[in-house]
Amino acid sequence: MEEINILNMFTLHKKWVETLGEEGEQLKLDEVDLSVFGFSDKLVEQAYLIDCTFDALKLENIDFHSSLLASSTFRNAYLDQCDFYKSDLRYTDFSNCIIKNSRFSKGDCWEATFSNAYVVDCNLINVSFYLTDFRNARLENVDISVSSFKETLLNGVTLKRIKGIEEAFFRSINIGTAEKPVLLEKEKARKWFLDNCEP
Known part of the structure; x- marks a missing residue:
């Protein structure tokens, strides 16, 4: 897909958002390398x-809220003050990212990967972390209130x-590996979190 075409799609999406769908067209892209674009002036909410x-x-300061980002990759990216509120992040790869001051609340992180990521000062309230991979990640000053954890990888x-x-x-x-899981359930899982959390 040509760059000029994609830039035009961004423009149409901006109009679609600003007119509540009356004009323009919702941005829908599949298997596109967006790492060549600057995002400082792009509107990508609900895309x-x-x-x-x-x-x-x-x-x-990128607003991705209510977007479908399934299976996309953000490897080695730097994210600051980004908004993933109510976004679909299933299978999304954030490995080796630095993620600061960002909101993921009410997002779906089913089988998303945050391995080796540094996640600091973020809102992780009411997120689904089913099979989410946090291996060797660093989570600092984040809020996980009412989030749900199931088979979440934390080695x-x-x-x-x-x-x-x-x-x-x-x-x-899962405090083991994907190949050799060591599962802790319910209150044992909560106790592990409390015992392993540094002040």
Whole structure:
């Protein structure tokens, strides 16, 4: 797909959002490498960006809320003050990212990957972390209130100043590997979180 074509699609999407769907056209892209575009002036809320590539981008103040980003990759990206509120992040890859001051609340992170990521000062309230991979990640000063954890991979994770552990829903966590799981369920999972959280 040509660059000029995609830029035109961004323009039409901006009009679609601003006119509440009366004009323009919703942005729908599949398997497109977006790492060649600057995003400082792009409106991407409520977009369909499936299996797209955002690798190594510097994304600041980008609003992705209510977007479908399933299977997209943000590997090695830097994200600051980005909004993924109510976004579909199933199978999305945030490995090796630095993610700061961003909101993921009410998002779906089913089988998303945050391995080796640094997630700091973020809102992770009411997120579904089913089979989400946090191996060797660092979570610092994040709020996980009313989020649900099921078979969430946490091997090697660093937890510091985590808020909302008592309010989170722990069905199970995996402190082993994907190949050799060591599952802790319910209150044992919560206790592991509390015991492994640094002040």
